[in-house]
Amino acid sequence: xxxxxxxxxxxxxxxxxxxxxxxxxxxxxxxxxxxxxxxxxxxxxxxxxxxxxxxxxxxxxxxxxxxxxxxxxxxxxxxxxxxxxxxxxxxxxxxxxxxxxxxxxxxxxxxx
Amino acid sequence: xxxxxxxxxxxxxxxxxxxxxxxxxxxxxxxxxxxxxxxxxxxxxxxxxxxxxxxxxxxxxxxxxxxxxxxxxxxxxxxxxxxxxxxxxxxxxxxxxxxxxxxxxxxxxxx
Numbered sequence: 001x002x003x004x005x006x007x008x009x010x011x012x013x014x015x016x017x018x019x020x021x022x023x024x025x026x027x028x029x030x031x032x033x034x035x036x037x038x039x040x041x042x043x044x045x046x047x048x049x050x051x052x053x054x055x056x057x058x059x060x061x062x063x064x065x066x067x068x069x070x071x072x073x074x075x076x077x078x079x080x081x082x083x084x085x086x087x088x089x090x091x092x093x094x095x096x097x098x099x100x101x102x103x104x105x106x107x108x109x110x111x112x
Numbered sequence: 113x114x115x116x117x118x119x120x121x122x123x124x125x126x127x128x129x130x131x132x133x134x135x136x137x138x139x140x141x142x143x144x145x146x147x148x149x150x151x152x153x154x155x156x157x158x159x160x161x162x163x164x165x166x167x168x169x170x171x172x173x174x175x176x177x178x179x180x181x182x183x184x185x186x187x188x189x190x191x192x193x194x195x196x197x198x199x200x201x202x203x204x205x206x207x208x209x210x211x212x213x214x215x216x217x218x219x220x221x222x223x
Binding site for chain 1: 141145153154210212
């Protein structure tokens with residue numbers, strides 16, 4: 001089954017404690033992205049990747065890092081999480097720029 | 113202004129038609145999409161339309177595109193309780209990659 005898998009689904013952490021949210025897709029897609037969803041703000045892109053070892057900033061990259069060492073995985077790294085990074089995070093993958101995006105189920109992160 | 117503008121809420125009675133509207137600032141996208149997000153779930157593609165089309169119909173869904181006015185709408189006929197969700201109309205563009213989203217429209221179904 002074609003899917004994008006994120007882990008964990010829920011995470012509560014403390015300020016400053018490094019964390020990683022994993023994302024994996026099984027469709028051999030070139031493009032992968034991370035979004036955060038906040039009430040009243042919709043989805044905003046954090047980072048994206050157009051291929052292995054090719055990543056770039058989206059609209060709200062501050063406080064986040066990503067890596068794309070292999071095609072299927074695109075982890076999101078918060079080196080020093082802060083409460084303003086409490087949000088619902090989505091990973092997505094697409095074959096090309098003008099193709100359907102497949103989304104993971106989301107990761108609800110709370111930073112206290 | 114916003115790249116994609118949508119009303120935040122739409123309330124309709126069960127069985128009526130729902131019309132969700134989007135307005136864009138950038139009309140260069142080849143495809144325009146409608147995604148549905150049910151409570152506690154990720155986003156799922158509902159339908160899409162090529163930018164050279166005016167209309168697309170898919171069962172209860174009708175998509176209308178007015179490229180001149182940069183306006184996209186989604187009509188859901190015979191709205192059901194299962195249609196209750198947030199609807200997004202992202203487009204491809206605004207940068208090297210990614211979908212540009214609006215804030216989403218919460219569709220509320222009244223019994």
